[in-house]
Amino acid sequence: MMILSVDNIRFSYNSHPVIENISFSLEKGRLLAILGVNGAGKSTLLKCLNRVLRPQTGSVLLGKEDLHRLSQNAIARRMGYVPQQHPQTQLTVYESVLLGRRPHMGLTVGQTDYAVVDQIIGQMGLTDLALRPVSDLSGGEAQKVMIARALAQSPSILLLDEPTSNLDLKNQMEVMALIRNVVSSRGLMAIVAIHDLNLAVRFADRFLFIKDHQVHAMADKDDLCAEMIEAVYGVEVVIQQVGGHRVVVPV
Template sequence: MILSVENIRFAYNSHPVLDGVTFAVEKGNLLAILGVNGAGKSTLLKCLNRVLRPQGGSVLLGGNNLLRLPQDAIARRIGYVPQQHSQTRLTVYEAVLLGRRPHMGMTVSKADYTVVEETLQRMGLSDLALRPVSDLSGGEVQKVMLARAMAQSPKILLLDEPTSNLDLKNQIEVMGLIRSVVDRQGLMAVVAIHDLNLALRFADLFLFIRNHRVHGIATKNTVDAAMIEQVYGLEVTMTEVAGQQVVVPV
């Protein structure tokens, strides 16, 4: 299955933010959206699941244009983890159960409870199930939000800066968890992220946005310093450390 994004256009009050954004992601791939602050990374994610309605373009999955589907139908296909999370006194179990809402009838079914319990176990959150989300650390909260998105049984994960405000250990754990979910369950993920080195470590594809448009799309084998310099306006070099490509400002 392929997610095909074609010619997405969006503007705030006639101020263009995205202009003709086109790309595709296949099942089992993690795509990182990269660009300077204000480039439109978060806006693009919100356009993909119609939190914001684009002024033009299409988002195709399995022959369906997601932008024409009802919101609950979109939520059965896309799990979205925003950058900001509202404070809640819900328990971890209750928060993850909310992810089942697009699939629920009038009541919660046995199948819904089973999905939640399996998701908690898979994400290593079973021991925290009865803890209030508001009592958790930043890294734990991010894992709960990812688990809630996974409980939707989506085909696509959209994640907006999933490592922001996390320490180095939690950044690696959260991105590793996303990578593992994509690989194990054959999902596709689109992640807006600032940290180039985290992106290089975990992503398969790199979508660079500059001046409201796609500046370039690269793989691990084709991403280079020149592309990064053009997008960020900063001279860099790329080297290998412990088998990992890293970007170093010059």
């Protein structure tokens, strides 16, 4: 089984530690939520995984392959990254998703590239929007396009930085359900930095809590407890069942 192994990642800005000694592993078909207060280092960790930032120490292995020894183009064939901020563009939905094929392209776009894009646009429910400029879309629609572009890279791993920020409740649910479905149906791994605890608890199956720059706790869904959340966020909570789902309630 393909496993992502992250070992002893440390990153500092100007000698100021942001994350230290971050280690964890993840298997195919699993969705990991990275949780912590503002400024805990969640976004920094994602960028260290795909070498947008270069950590001072540590390794990221996919199976036996050290991703940090690869070119950025080779990393992009293995990791699809959806950043928190998306640049404004007049490109159409189709053109934007096609950009995800760049790590695989030669000098021209091939039939395989078009076939991959067509399949992903259909799966993501974007067919009716394919010729519209991304700048004309709603926030939820644009977020789905960015996820589709990452999927067009044909990655083994999706990295998503706050994919539900600035979305209304309906679009938050749709985007997280979409990520969950893609991970399960395609056998991918996904790592999501997210603020909303209840979205994380509903859709993720592993949880990594960062506190004081380090891993405070890591838990599978069945092992998640209120004490972990209280220690990281400084708020007393209870975890209850509502409508068949676990929810985190501050008390």
